[in-house]
Amino acid sequence: MFKYSFQWNQALKALPQMLDGALVTMQIALLSMAIGLVVAIILTLFRLSGSRLLRGFAVAWVEIARNTPALFQIYMAHFGLGSFGIHLSPFTSLLAGIAFNNAGYLAENFRGALKAIPDTQARAGRSLGMTSLQAFRLIVVPQMLRIAFLPITNQMVWAILMTSLGVTVGMNTDLAGVTQALNARTFRTFEFFALAAVIYYLIAKVVTLAARLIASRLFRY
Amino acid sequence: MFDTSLSWGDIVFLAQGAGMTLAVTAVSVIAGTILGIFCGVIRVQLGPYWSIPLTFVLDIFRSVPLLIQLVLANAFQSIAKLGWPPFTTSCVVLSLYTAAYCTEIVRGGIDAVPLTTRRAGRSLGLSWWQDMRFIVAPLATRVSLPSWIGLTLGVMKDSALVLWLGLIELLRASQILVTRLQEPLFILLICGAIYFLISFPIARLGGYLEKRWSPND
Structure with missing residues (x-):
């Protein structure tokens, strides 16, 4: 059917290299997710605060993150910040771009989750003598994370992708970067990228499964 | 910062890029939605067990990065000597990607129609097709439209990735201008503003419809 001889051996020989790349991919995804979660919680706090400036900042962040392509956000971190004399490495700009994106989407999820938590709970905490920050941290955030658990895992898969x-932007150590570097050397585009696709698929499935297991343990009650 | 060598021609160039983004999005969303409705109805009709193969295939499109899918499809079309230009390849990949998400949305919409309502229709003598057309379609559209709008916007944003195949869409056009004029921040800001202007009003409309059409109002 095809006048093309597939060279799967070459791709399989490069598998260890690609798996190393997959580790870097996981590392970036997890880091960006951790940063994104923290920033999203801060943004949620800003949205609840009385200050107009802080609320505007949070709304602007969420809307920009949700209404522009992720690739644009990464370009902005890589090329745009250069105008301010900040030159980020591909790793840092990729991390910054994805973390920015994650924070925006997660903050929006948290806003939805927050609606499900009655105001009275935070007020009860306040009347027990907590400061408003304590009530937010000890009462609201744990419930918010629990309600938003499914969207958070979805976002995690998104971050990996x-x-x-x-x-x-010239990243050459993560899975896609390693694959592209191998491709540039051998021109076996289809074989290498098919293998990369399989690895990405497996990572995504493992993360989804792990999340389901964690959820079944966390939400027993 | 405000003196720029951006000329009128460059703005037209950016607008052409935006036109390309919109063209790719329109073709992919229309084709993907038709395919998605088709697959979604099949999924519901077959039930969760018999539709496992279909679900599996569609799940692949959602679990593999779009960039990898585009590269793979491009490599495949050159191996198979199909001779597709980048535009066709991009549209095919994005359509399948859209269809994979649209299937889930359609399935959710159909599942949201109470079975009793459909049975009532059938016992009044409606055929399967009439039931689908006069009872399921209006009710399911109500549930699905907000997420479908979200999907359309997602595809519009993800269509930026087709630059990897050499298609000059909005982001690629601004990248070319950045290389020539060396004003990355200014040009990227314009590019981001264009994306935002396309996306934000439609996102707002989606949010409004979601609030307006929520099931228990």
Whole structure:
């Protein structure tokens, strides 16, 4: 059917290299998710605060993150910040771009989750003598994370898929970057990228499964 | 910062890029939605067990990064000597990607129609097709439209990735201008503003519809 001889051996020989790349991918995804969660919680706090400035800042962040492409956000971190004399490495700009994106989407999820938590709970905490920050941290945030658990895992899968965009800013250590480097050397595009696709698929499935297991343990009650 | 060598021609160039983004999005969303409705109805009709193969295939499109899918499809079309231009390849990949998400949305919409309502229709003598057309379609659209709008916007944003195949869409156009004029921040800001202007009003409309059409109002 095809006048093309597939060279799967070459791709399989490069498998260890690609698995190393997959580790870097996981590392970026997890880091960006951790940063994104923290920033999203801060943004949620800003949204609840009385200050107009802080609320505007949080709304602007969420809307920009949700209404522009992730690739644009990574470009902004990589090329745009250069105008301020900040030159980020591909790793840092990829991380910054994805973390920015994650924070925006997660903050929006948290806003939805927050609606499900009655005001009275935070007020009860306040009347027990907590400061408003304590009530937020000890009463609201744990419930918020629990309600938003499914969207958070979805976002985690998204973050893994988004790491592949790093190759467009010259990243060459993550899975997509390693694959592209191998491809540039051998021109076996289909074989290498098919293998990369399988690895990405497996990572995504493992993360989804792990999340389901964690959820079944966390939400027993 | 405000003196720029951006000329009128460059703005037209950016607008052409935006036109390309919109063209790719429109073709992919239309084709993907038709395919998605088709697959979604099949999924519901077959039930969760018999539709496992279909679900599995569609799940692949959602679990593999779009960039990898695009590269793979492009490599495949050159191996198979299909001779597709980048535009066709991009549209095919994005359509399948859209269809994979649209299937889930359609399935959710159909599942949201109470079975009793459909049975009532059938016992009044409606055929399966009439039941689908006069009872399921209006009710399911109500549930699905907000998420479908979200999907359309997602595809519009993800269409930026087709630059990897050499298609000059909005982001690629601004990248070319950045290389030529060396004003990355200014040009990227314009590019981001264009994306935002396309996306934000439609996102707001989606949010409004979601609030307006929520099931228990």
